[in-house]
Amino acid sequence: MITRRSALAAAALGTVGLSGAVTSKQALALPRTSKFKTPKPFSIPISSPAEAPKGKPVDLSGLPRVKQEMVAPPFAPVHDQVAVGGPKIVEVRFEIEEKLLKVDDDNDGEIWALTYNGSVPGPLIIVHEGDYVELTLVNPSSSQLEHNIDFHAATGALGGAAISYVQPGEEVVFRWKAIKPGVFVYHCAPGGDMIPYHVVHGMNGAVMVLPRDGLKNKDGELLTYDELVYIGEQDFYLPKDENGEYLKFDIAGGDYADSLENMRKLIPSHSVFNGSVGALTGDHSLKSKVGKTVMIIHAQANRDTRPHLIGGHADYVWEGGTFSDPPQTGFETWLIRGGSAGAVMYTFKQPGTYAYVNHNLIEAVLLGAVAHFKVEGEWDNDLMAQLKKPGPIVN
Numbered sequence: 001m002i003t004r005r006s007a008l009a010a011a012a013l014g015t016v017g018l019s020g021a022v023t024s025k026q027a028l029a030l031p032r033t034s035k036f037k038t039p040k041p042f043s044i045p046i047s048s049p050a051e052a053p054k055g056k057p058v059d060l061s062g063l064p065r066v067k068q069e070m071v072a073p074p075f076a077p078v079h080d081q082v083a084v085g086g087p088k089i090v091e092v093r094f095e096i097e098e099k100l101l102k103v104d105d106d107n108d109g110e111i112w113a114l115t116y117n118g119s120v121p122g123p124l125i126i127v128h129e130g131d132y133v134e135l136t137l138v139n140p141s142s143s144q145l146e147h148n149i150d151f152h153a154a155t156g157a158l159g160g161a162a163i164s165y166v167q168p169g170e171e172v173v174f175r176w177k178a179i180k181p182g183v184f185v186y187h188c189a190p191g192g193d194m195i196p197y198h199v200v201h202g203m204n205g206a207v208m209v210l211p212r213d214g215l216k217n218k219d220g221e222l223l224t225y226d227e228l229v230y231i232g233e234q235d236f237y238l239p240k241d242e243n244g245e246y247l248k249f250d251i252a253g254g255d256y257a258d259s260l261e262n263m264r265k266l267i268p269s270h271s272v273f274n275g276s277v278g279a280l281t282g283d284h285s286l287k288s289k290v291g292k293t294v295m296i297i298h299a300q301a302n303r304d305t306r307p308h309l310i311g312g313h314a315d316y317v318w319e320g321g322t323f324s325d326p327p328q329t330g331f332e333t334w335l336i337r338g339g340s341a342g343a344v345m346y347t348f349k350q351p352g353t354y355a356y357v358n359h360n361l362i363e364a365v366l367l368g369a370v371a372h373f374k375v376e377g378e379w380d381n382d383l384m385a386q387l388k389k390p391g392p393i394v395n
């Protein structure tokens, strides 16, 4: 039986007619050079993805322009916490990269990740309220798939998704004004099943829009951080064969049918920080010092999560990601709603290793959502001391 969904899946792969659903075999049979056609959005009422919105022209020629150099997570681009000068046009360049990414060394899990600038999550953009983000989105001709971008921080045209479609070999430039201070996700949203497919293949990231006069506590006092850590939590749905081994695919998009089957069950094979199990542990642990204040930006474009810093707290929490309201204080665990980013600030008081986890501990320990902070400094015996070593019971 032909369903609309199977027809769209077939159209998406561009290889099968309307005679049935696409199978993984058919997907695997695609030649390397094939270009998948994305189904046009059937659930989103826009007439044409390429149609540019009309309106009165805006003259921004008097504004200064700055280029923001993108860096890979967990790092943040160079930025001022309090804005210097008036609003600017901040130029950002995203090059799409479809790349084979090892998700889990232990069991050979891998995915053809769909990325902005090669990382999962995509780079963190930082601007101030009132600034303009001018994005150049480049989809190289080596890509298999059509992409675009929806900025939750932007206003109109599906967050920019409606005016940013790029086929392989194309680039697009568009601009949006940062009118809401806070942290927000962005993600690819090319229509139909391809929306969740691209998002759970890594095509998401975050923007931080700082208030021009900086972050404040509830008394209006300035809050600043010494370090910023950017974490994107990613749920993956890697398909397995009948023997329980992870399937391998030759090209980006090759896992389309198998992935969708897994995604529909809503049970991720992995939930990881920054693209892979162990990306922020061991040699890749985050480093800090007693007395340093860290700002942690945590984004999850698809699924709820609940970060917790084991052995520490959140001094300040912007849980919904909004900087319009004063932060809440003293949380043990906080919620990041799927499709949002949140921010917390914490000043380390003790040295040692802290685990920063998704405190659904099954997702942390079994699915991968763990990072480590290695903190140097002097131990405070007032805060904690071992009074007797483990030994035989005395009475």
Ligand SMILES: [Cu+2]
Pocket: 114, 146, 147, 148, 188, 189, 190, 198, 203
């Ligand atoms: Cu995409």
